[in-house]
Amino acid sequence: MVDKGFAERLKKVYAIYTGGLIFLLILLYLGEKLFNLSPAFIGYVFLFGTIAVYAAIGIISRTGQVAEYYVAGRRVPAVFNGMATAADWMSAASFIGMAGALALQGYNGLAFIMGWTGGYVLLGVLIAPYLRKFGAYTIPDFLDARYGGKLPRFVGIVATLIVSFTYLVAQITGVGIIASRLLGLPFEVGVFVGLMGILVCSFLGGMKAVTWTQVAQYIVLIIAYLIPVTVLSFKYTGNPISQISYGFALQGIEQRFAQLKDDPKEIEVREIHKKRAEELKAKIAALPESWEQGKKELEQQLNALPPGDPKRAEIEKKLKEYPKSPAEAKEKWTDAMKKATEASKPPKSYTAPPSDTKGMVNFLALMLMLMLGTAGLPHVIMRFYTTPTVREARTSAGWALFFILLLYITAPAYAAFGRYEMLNLVGKAFNELPDWVQKWAKVNLITIKDLNGDGIVQFAEIAIHPDMVVLATPEIAGLPYVIAGFVAAGGLAAALSTADGLLITISNAISHDLYYKMINPNLSPSTRVKIGKALLLVVALIGAYVASFRLAIIVELVAWAFSLAAASLFPALVLGIWDKRMNKQGAIAGMVVGLTVTIIYLYLSRFKGVELFGIKPIASGIFGMPLNFIVALVVSRLTPPPPQNIQEFVDNIRYPKGAVRAGAEE
């Protein structure tokens, strides 16, 4: 049943909340102008102010009831579920990193834009309505009911945990980075401040609190994302709607690239990069001796200097950053060599698709993996269990995509403006660079070095970090610090909301799927919720602990999560709904083969340099996913059909009306 009065009250509450948010922005703006509030003060207001609001929502929504804890009582109207799904889905990477990646990669970056949205069509049409009709709590619940038995559930749990945990660690890392940038706190302190923000709502109220907090977080992040780019668009063109105004920047970028291609100064700098790449290549080939030699040289330089010499600090710093082992040296130098090789090439067209077949194949494969992975991500699918009806589950997918699109169709504008602004730096003298360049150079988000010593900026001398594009736009647009602080708060909201959704998914997989359903089914409802909460705490702490190492591989792991989900869960879900003949043997064989093949290709391509058809590690599921489908279909046809009650179950989830055996509410 859809509760109309409830939806009306929600609208009112969130309208007041949005008004309050804008009021706070104006207040802080006046404070900055009239009383010279320091950036650190504004940062603290945003960090603790927003976390306090999320905490308040968590406390108001606290619950001990099973249905509320797992699926928010199944009374979240489609619009609000859409907003919560959008916040759940859009992580720190979408908010801060995506526009920058697009700016740096040009057309190739569009695989992410289409891939991370196209999955919602699959969700809305192939999966969400049927899972809602089934009406359990988790994906393993579905696999158990559909395929019968503990084994399908267990495979589902393993896939859920692998996919969700890597993703969670990345979000906690993101929280730490943003908090440390916003307040200048050490990274580890930032992680623990963020952790409190995550736990305070999910711990008290489970899915119910997470849902209502995610709606609040969505509102923060979307306003924060839109303000800077809207102002910048107005400055450039007089048209505030950046989503339709950035065409001029695309044209400008292409013209500039065409000029820079044959510029003699650019060629000179490219040659320097090329030489550097060759040097690194020689050093890598001479490992481990080259590593020892490099270390010795630095130590000798240091010893040659008298104590107190100002140059000592510089060399000490170099020594500190020097690779700790030959293995680390190989990793670091290979990375630097790739970057130098990349910088030695003339700029590619910004809007042209990959020109070679391999590039195109990888582009399409990556896009497919991102789409299928999105439709198979447990923390996203879970959100569709919370709608009141099947009909609302269908419309909710539409609302989710609508709210996601507000950000995603703006990202290309951010990217084009960012790239355009970077090109405007070319030809400037080094001593007349704008303030924002100096500021972000300090934290290494932009690197400009006068490599050929002519005092003028060449395009090949600029290197930017993807995060730079969104973070620096407020300053490029000439906005007050309040807005820059607000953008950071938006990034924080994006990371916190995703972390919350993941945390709930992981703790449910362990407490509900593994412990309650497989080990001890005699638990009382209140004990189940208590165990869920305790696990939440443990998982969050483990996640924070892993995040504190800041492993470089974390960013890559997140991208792999999509391939893993696409090759394991997605086929099992789709076949379970659309193929009545699919049985337990087929589904398990498919999932195991899909997961195994994907992990093997991942390992070989990432660490052993294997490359089939130009497929990079990020799209590695392209082999396991179709194999999953094929193996599942073949094995199911060679083994007996599923029993009568399962066939009836499939009929049941296909029609919105009528009872489903396994979906009874507790």
Add this chain to the structure above:
Amino acid sequence: MLSKEQLESYWRENRNLMLLVLLIWFLVSYGAALISGFLNKIVIFGFPLGYYMGAQGALIVFLLLIVFYAKTMENVDKKYGVEED
């Protein structure tokens, strides 16, 4: 309660609709990407069409597809009397 034939015909309608939606989904993303070099020759308000499809066009079609599917299925539900109360 519906007869077996009615249920099968409901599912057939749903399946055909699903195939239509996925066909369009495929064409605007993968199809457009494959011919984006050619589409880029068409420039509207500064936007090369191939790039535009990937950056915004396909996304808007995705949204329309979900809305179209949800609306149509609502009517199909009513036609067969399987809509929720």
